[in-house]
Every structure is written in C-alpha cells, then in structure tokens.
Amino acid sequence: xxxxxxxxxxxxxxxxxxxxxxxxxxxxxxxxxxxxxxxxxxxxxxxxxxxxxxxxxxxxxxxxxxxxxxxxxxxxxxxxxxxxxxxxxxxxxxxxxxxxxxxxxxxxxxxxxxxxxxxxxxxxxxxxxxxxxxxxxxxxxxxxxxxxxxxxxxxxx
Amino acid sequence: xxxxxxxxxxxxxxxxxxxxxxxxxxxxxxxxxxxxxxxxxxxxxxxxxxxxxxxxxxxxxxxxxxxxxxxxxxxxxxxxxxxxxxxxxxxxxxxxxxxxxxxxxxxxxxxxxxxxxxxxxxxxxxxxxxxxxxxxxxxxxxxxxxxxxxxxxxxxxxxxxxxxxxxxxxxxxxxxxxxxxxxxxxxxxxxxxxxxxxxxxxxxxxxxxxxxxxxxxxxxxxxxxxxxxxxxxxxxxxxxxxxxxxxxxxxxxxxxxxxxxxxxxxxxxxxxxxxxxxxxxxxxxxxxxxxxxxxxxxxxxxxxxxxxxxxxxxxxxxxxxxxxxxxxxxxxxxxxxxxxxxxxxxxxxxxxxxxxxxxxxxxxxxxxxxxxxxxxxxxxxxxxxxxxxxxxxxxxxxxxxxxxxxxxxxxxxxxxxxxxxxxxxxxxxxxxxxxxxxxxxxxxxxxxxxxxxxxxxxxxxxxxxxxxxxxxxxxxxxxxxxxxxxxxxxxxxxxxxxxxxxxxxxxxxxxxxxxxxxxxxxxxxxxx
Numbered sequence: 001x002x003x004x005x006x007x008x009x010x011x012x013x014x015x016x017x018x019x020x021x022x023x024x025x026x027x028x029x030x031x032x033x034x035x036x037x038x039x040x041x042x043x044x045x046x047x048x049x050x051x052x053x054x055x056x057x058x059x060x061x062x063x064x065x066x067x068x069x070x071x072x073x074x075x076x077x078x079x080x081x082x083x084x085x086x087x088x089x090x091x092x093x094x095x096x097x098x099x100x101x102x103x104x105x106x107x108x109x110x111x112x113x114x115x116x117x118x119x120x121x122x123x124x125x126x127x128x129x130x131x132x133x134x135x136x137x138x139x140x141x142x143x144x145x146x147x148x149x150x151x152x153x154x155x156x157x
Numbered sequence: 158x159x160x161x162x163x164x165x166x167x168x169x170x171x172x173x174x175x176x177x178x179x180x181x182x183x184x185x186x187x188x189x190x191x192x193x194x195x196x197x198x199x200x201x202x203x204x205x206x207x208x209x210x211x212x213x214x215x216x217x218x219x220x221x222x223x224x225x226x227x228x229x230x231x232x233x234x235x236x237x238x239x240x241x242x243x244x245x246x247x248x249x250x251x252x253x254x255x256x257x258x259x260x261x262x263x264x265x266x267x268x269x270x271x272x273x274x275x276x277x278x279x280x281x282x283x284x285x286x287x288x289x290x291x292x293x294x295x296x297x298x299x300x301x302x303x304x305x306x307x308x309x310x311x312x313x314x315x316x317x318x319x320x321x322x323x324x325x326x327x328x329x330x331x332x333x334x335x336x337x338x339x340x341x342x343x344x345x346x347x348x349x350x351x352x353x354x355x356x357x358x359x360x361x362x363x364x365x366x367x368x369x370x371x372x373x374x375x376x377x378x379x380x381x382x383x384x385x386x387x388x389x390x391x392x393x394x395x396x397x398x399x400x401x402x403x404x405x406x407x408x409x410x411x412x413x414x415x416x417x418x419x420x421x422x423x424x425x426x427x428x429x430x431x432x433x434x435x436x437x438x439x440x441x442x443x444x445x446x447x448x449x450x451x452x453x454x455x456x457x458x459x460x461x462x463x464x465x466x467x468x469x470x471x472x473x474x475x476x477x478x479x480x481x482x483x484x485x486x487x488x489x490x491x492x493x494x495x496x497x498x499x500x501x502x503x504x505x506x507x508x509x510x511x512x513x514x515x516x517x518x519x520x521x522x523x524x525x526x527x528x529x530x531x532x533x534x535x536x537x538x539x540x541x542x543x544x545x546x547x548x549x550x551x552x553x554x555x556x557x558x559x560x561x562x563x564x565x566x567x568x569x570x571x572x573x574x575x576x577x578x579x580x581x582x583x584x585x586x587x588x589x590x591x592x593x594x595x596x597x598x599x600x601x602x603x604x605x606x607x608x609x610x611x612x613x614x615x616x617x618x619x620x621x622x623x624x625x626x627x628x629x630x631x632x633x634x635x636x637x638x639x640x641x642x643x644x645x646x647x648x649x650x651x652x653x654x655x656x657x658x659x660x661x662x663x664x665x666x667x668x669x670x671x672x673x674x675x676x677x678x679x680x681x682x683x684x685x
Contacts, residue, residue, distance in 0.1 A: 037245060044252040051259035062270070102160065110167070114159035127166035130173025137180035140211070144187035144204060151194055 038090060045087040052076045052083070066150060071143035078136030082129055089126025096123050171226050174219030181215035184208045198272060207258050214251035221248065328401075328422040334415055336361040336375070348424045350394040366390040366398055378407040379415055388425070395655045400425040433609065441612060441633060445503055448614055452500040459497060463490040499627045502555065503614060503634035509552040513670060516549060516556075516583050516594055517542045523560050524581070531568055535576030543584045547669035549592050551639040556667075559635050562628040563596040563663050569619065570600030570661065577660075585669070591641075592669050597662035603647040611645065641667035 056076035059069050100120060103110040112120050185208040191201040221244030228237040322329050328345030332338045338359040346353050349364060365371040370389045377384045383406045391401045405420030466486040473479040520542065528538055549556075564579065571577035577599040584593050603611060610616045612633040617626035636643045647661040 037242065037249075041245060041249045041252075044249045044256065048252050048256040048259075051256035055259050101163075110163045112161040112163065114161075116161050120161065124161055124163070124166060127163065128169050130169050130177070134173045134176045134180070137177050137184065137211075137215070140208075141180045141184045141187070144184045144191065144208070147201075147204075148187045148191050148194070151191060155194065 038094070042087060042090055045083045045090075049080055049083045049087075052080045056080075066146070068143050068146035068150060071139045071146060075136050075139040075143060078132050078139060082132035082136060085126050085129045085132060088122060089129060092119055092123045092126055095119050167226060170222050174222045177215045177219050178212075181208065181212040185212045200272075203258070203261070207255070210251060210255045210258050214248070214255055217244065217247040217251050221245075325421075328420075328424070330420050330422070331417065332361060332420070333417040336371075338364075339417070345422070348393075348399065348422070349391065350397075364391045366392045374403070374405065378405060378418055382407045382409075391422070395650075396657075397650070400429050437609060437612070441630075441637075444614055444630075445634060448500040448503055452497045455493070456497050456501075459490055459493050463487060463494065466490060496625060496627065499625070499631045500614065502558075503627065503630045509555060509638060511550055512553060513548050514551055514553050514556060515546070516592055516667075517546055519553065519557055520560060520581055520583065520594070523557060523564065527561070527564055527568075531564075531579065534568060534572050536568060536571055537576075537578045539578060539580045541580065541582035543582075545585070546583050547585050547589065547592050549639070549667045550670050551667065552635075555635045556639070559632040559665065560594070560596070562632045563665075566628060566663075567596060567598035567600060567661070570598055574600065586666070590669055591666050594665040594667070595662055596665075597649065597660060599658075599660040602659060602661050603645065608645065608647070612643075636665055636667070639667055641665060 053076075056073055059073050059076070062069075096119065100113045101110065102113045112124060116124075185205075188201065188205040188208040191198070192205045195201055221240075224240060224244070225237050228234065228240075322342050325342055326344050328341065328348050330338050330341040330345055338361065341359070343353055346356065351357075351359075361371055361374075362368070365374075367390060370387075374384055374387065374389070377387075383404070385404050387403045389401050389403050390398045393399060402423040402425050403420060404422075405418045407415055408417045408419060410416050466483050470480060470483045470487065473483060475481070475484065520540075524538060524540070531538055564581075567579050571579075580595070580597040582595045582597075585591070586593055607616075607618070612629050613626075614630040615626035616630075619626075633643055644664040644666070645661065646664065649658040649660055649662050650656070651658060
C-alpha cells in the first residue's frame with residue numbers, strides 16, 4: 001500500500017513536469033480544420049431532424065383535437081424533408097467537382113456540365129430545397145394563425 | 158443531356174428565401190399575439206421563442222442566400238468567400254438553437270396540458286355551475302311563488318285571527334310566565350274599565366280579586382294545561398267587581414317549560430244580575446200569590462170578627478170593661494185588615510184607578526206633608542225635578558204610598574245617625590219612554606247580604622213594632638202593577654266621577670204616557 005502511494009505521488013509530480021518541459025505535445029488548443037464546419041452543420045441537421053421527429057411524435061401522442069396542431073405536424077414533416085434534402089445536398093456538394101459547375105457567361109447562366117450523372121441530378125434537386133421549406137413555413141404560419149383565432153374565440157366565449 | 162441550367166434553382170432559392178422571411182415573421186406575429194393574449198400560457202411562450210429562433214434562422218439563411226446571389230451576380234464572388242463561413246456558422250448555430258428549443262417543447266406541452274386540463278375542469282365546473290344556477294333559479298322562482306302563496310295564506314289567517322281578537326266581545330288576553338298581560342283586546346280593556354290609549358302595565362294579580370283564585374288557576378294550568386269555565390271575580394280599574402267565566406290554555410315551549418297562557422274571559426255580571434232579578438221576580442211572584450191567597454182567606458174572617466165586635470159594642474157601653482175589650486178587638490182587627498189590604502196591594506189584587514199623573518206635583522204634595530217631620534230629624538231635602546217630565550198613568554194614591562214609603566225608609570235610615578240629606582229627583586229616560594224618580598239618602602246603606610230580601614213581605618231590619626216589613630213589598634207590588642220596576646243602588650256610584658257615595662238610592666221607573674200616535678205626552682209640571 002505504501003508503495004502504491006509513493007508511486008502515485010511520483011507519477012503526479014512527473015506528469016506536470018513532462019507537460020511543462022514538452023509543451024508541443026500537450027495539445028492545449030485544438031485546431032479546427034476545414035471539414036469540421038461541414039461536420040458540425042450536418043450534425044446540426046441531424047439534431048434538427050431528431051427534434052422535429054420528437055415534436056411530431058409528441059403532437060401525435062397528445063392527440064390535440066384542433067386542426068392547428070395538424071398544421072404543426074405538416075410543418076414538422078416538411079422541415080424533416082427539407083433537412084434530409086439539405087443534408088443530402090451538403091454531402092453531394094462534396095462530391096461535385098468545381099469544374100462541373102460552369103459559369104462562363106456570368107452567374108445567371110451558370111449550369112452543370114454534362115454528362116448529368118445521378119450525383120449531379122441529386123445536387124440539382126437539393127438546390128431546390130425551398131420547395132419543402134417554404135410550404136413548411138406556410139404550415140407554421142397557418143398553425144399559429146389558427147391557434148390565435150381559436151384562442152380569441154374561446155376568450156369571447 | 159449535356160448540361161443542366163441552374164437558373165431555376167437559383168431563382169427558387171431567391172424567391173423561397175424571401176417567402177421564408179415573410180412567413181417566419183407572420184408566424185412570429187401570431188405567436189406574439191398569442192403570448193400577449195395569454196401571457197401565462199407556457200405553450201404560447203414556447204411557440205413565440207420557437208418563432209423568434211426560426212425567424213432568426215430564416216434571416217440568417219435566406220439573407221445569406223440572397224447576398225450570395227447578389228454578390229455572385231455582381232461579380233464580387235471574393236466578398237462572398239469572406240462572408241460565406243460567417244453565414245454558414247450562423248446557420249448552423251441557429252439551426253442547433255432551433256433544435257434545442259424544439260426539444261424543450263415537452264416542457265411547454267406539459268404546461269399546456271396542465272392548463273388545458275385546468276381549463277377543461279374550469280369549463281366543466283362552469284357548466285355545472287350554470288346548470289346548478291339554472292336549477293337554483295327554477296327553485297328560487299318556485300320558492301318565491303311558494304313563499305308568496307304561504308305569505309298570503311298566513312296573512313289571511315293572521316287577519317282572520319286578528320279580527321277575531323279585535324272584534325270579540327269577550328275578553329281575550331295573552332300573558333307571559335310572570336303573569337304579565339302582554340296583549341289584551343279592546344273588549345277586555347272595556348270590561349276592566351281601562352283606556353286603550355293609556356293602559357298601565359297589567360298583571361293577572363291586578364285583575365284577579367281573589368289571590369287564591371289566581372293561584373288555583375295557575376296550578377290548574379301548569380298541571381292540566383288548561384282551565385275551563387271557571388267562575389272568578391275580576392277587579393275593574395275603579396275597584397268594582399265583575400263576575401267572569403274564565404277559560405285559559407297554558408303555553409309551553411319545546412323544553413316543556415311554562416311560558417305563559419292564552420285566555421278568554423266572559424263578563425257574567427249582567428247575566429248574574431239578570432238571573433238574580435229573575436229569581437227575585439219569581440220569588441216575589443210566588444210570595445205574592447201566597448200573600449193573595451192568605452189575604453183572601455183571612456179577609457173574610459176578619460170582616461166577620463170586625464162586624465160582630467161592632468155589633469157587640471152596641472150592647473156594651475164604651476166605659477165598661479167589655480166595651481174597652483171590644484174596642485181593642487175592633488182596633489186590632491182593623492190593623493189586620495190594613496195588613497191584608499197591603500198584602501193585596503203587594504200581590505196586585507187590589508183595585509186601582511187609572512189617571513194621568515204628574516210625578517213632580519205628586520212629590521211636591523208629599524214633601525209638603527213630610528218635610529216638617531224630616532226637618533225635625535235634621536234631614537235636608539234636595540229636589541231636582543225635571544221641568545219637562547213626561548206624564549205617567551196610574552193610581553195616584555198607590556204611587557203616593559210608594560213615594561211615602563221610600564221617603565220614610567230614608568228618614569228611618571238617617572234618624573239614628575242624627576240627620577242627613579234626601580235627594581229627590583225626576584227625569585225622563587234617554588229614550589223618553591220612561592219616567593225615572595229617584596229617592597236617595599245619605600244613610601248607612603243596605604248590606605249586600607240582605608239586598609236580595611228587602612222586597613220580601615215582612616222583611617224588616619227595624620225593631621219589633623216599628624214596622625211590618627211590608628213597605629217595600631207593597632211598593633214593589635204597586636210599581637209592578639204599573640208595568641214599571643224599582644231598582645236599588647247601595648252604595649251609590651257617581652256615574653260622572655266614578656266615586657262611591659254612601660247611602661241608598663231607589664229608582665222608580667214607570668212607563669210614560671203615550672198618545673194615540675205613540676208620542677209621549679207631557680203635562681205642565683213645576684220644576685223645583
């Protein structure tokens with residue numbers, strides 16, 4: 001037991017000494033490389049999808065009777081779809097070569113160079129993510145509007 | 158396909174970004190309104206923060222996209238290269254925030270459920286309250302009708318019993334456990350001679366003449382709960398006594414404690430007086446019949462005795478012993494005949510003449526004869542004769558005899574006390590159908606115990622030899638013969654002051670003379 005204690009004390013003194021003598025191996029400040037941004041962003045999408053799934057499930061579990069909550073469920077579905085599309089778009093974007101995007105005649109004439117592969121087609125579709133996000137926002141708007149009107153009507157009642 | 162234009166995608170990106178900004182702010186507006194409308198609703202709070210984060214995310218992302226489009230179209234792509242990481246970073250940050258807020262939703266939903274449950278309970282309670290209020294209202298309306306009807310019934314009943322209480326000619330009274338009279342009707346107060354407006358606090362002790370009667374009543378009521386038809390004497394305010402037939406009922410509270418009584422009392426004084434008069438007149442009638450029979454039977458032998466004694470007196474000189482004895486026989490026989498004649502007068506068997514009589518003149522004639530004798534005995538005569546006295550019809554001699562008898566009785570009553578006053582008055586009755594002659598003295602009066610016997614034949618309080626006891630009997634018979642009646646009052650109650658005056662008053666009430674048309678007639682009489 002005494003030996004163990006002495007060993008522990010020596011180790012505890014030795015380790016800080018090593019770190020002070022060789023600071024380049026301590027890795028005190030971690031460097032964030034270029035891919036980290038996209039990883040965080042993609043994780044945010046997954047986190048967002050998870051939260052939306054939870055919200056959808058909980059609304060369904062709660063069995064709220066009024067249609068307002070159904071709009072919120074639509075919002076969840078559409079936003080999940082948007083997240084999937086956006087997530088997919090970000091992945092596909094990595095695999096698209098910058099040479100495949102041709103903008104010789106300015107930004108407005110930008111186009112994807114052929115031949116159009118599946119990856120390129122998915123990239124193109126992913127760029128149309130607003131097809132999901134705009135209806136989702138419309139559903140959210142309808143949900144809140146309906147909730148407000150119902151609330152006012154109940155107040156009057 | 159050689160190439161695919163990105164223009165639709167970029168256009169969709171720009172339009173979509175704008176629309177996202179618009180709808181996120183519209184949503185934020187309604188979330189704000191919800192929060193403002195119901196600040197305590199946690200769910201609205203959650204939605205509000207969710208919309209804020211979403212709006213921030215929408216701005217970050219959409220503005221980023223728009224700026225990118227503008228910069229790239231403007232040929233300044235190098236600027237976008239600088240801004241892009243910031244825009245992306247914001248997007249990521251806000252997306253994580255949005256996800257975090259969404260995850261936090263369950264807290265909101267718990268609050269909302271609690272509130273909704275509370276609201277549901279409140280609504281249910283409110284509904285039950287409304288139903289209860291409706292039922293209560295219905296019951297209340299019904300109750301009001303019920304109370305209204307009961308009040309009307311109670312009022313009618315109260316009115317009925319109050320009218321009975323007020324209008325009863327008998328005395329109705331309520332008293333408490335201390336025998337204090339708490340309420341008495343007007344008739345009761347009239348019977349007792351009290352004024353309704355100036356009524357002193359009364360107890361049963363004040364109105365019961367005999368304390369023993371009251372004690373007996375109280376014991377009877379407490380032991381049996383009631384008394385029925387008990388004859389007692391009540392004392393009027395002026396001290397006079399009245400005969401009362403009393404019935405009363407004891408009142409007990411829930412614990413069985415005696416709390417008072419409710420009584421009804423009937424004044425029997427008048428009935429008793431009438432009964433006494435009836436008994437008296439029945440007695441006088443029977444005595445009169447007997448007297449008439451005796452008088453008739455004795456009258457004949459007396460006539461024979463008187464006739465033979467007078468015949469014998471012719472045979473014997475007056476100065477002889479036999480003559481003197483015959484004179485005694487004659488004198489005593491005549492005395493007996495006078496008694497017999499008086500008995501016949503009492504029994505109204507004697508003959509009478511009928512003529513108009515002015516009572517004032519007749520009384521003046523009598524006083525002219527008797528006043529001297531009265532003055533000798535220190536008796537002052539006071540006359541109060543009415544100037545408009547109605548005429549009566551009858552036998553002058555007999556009525557004179559009545560008046561003389563009454564004056565003589567007064568004389569004798571005051572002789573022992575060495576003098577006094579005689580008041581003689583005449584007046585018409587209130588309806589004018591009778592003539593009332595009153596002879597009042599200030600003598601010792603008539604004791605109660607002999608009052609009922611004073612008109613009996615041969616009843617006298619005078620010593621033997623001083624009177625036959627036929628004076629008032631004869632007077633009674635004569636007045637009855639004239640369809641009148643005679644009343645005695647002793648002691649006398651002054652009707653105006655209520656004071657008691659020592660002495661005796663005899664009231665002779667005779668019917669006034671009516672002419673053919675039924676109107677009373679008057680003769681010229683002298684008022685003295």
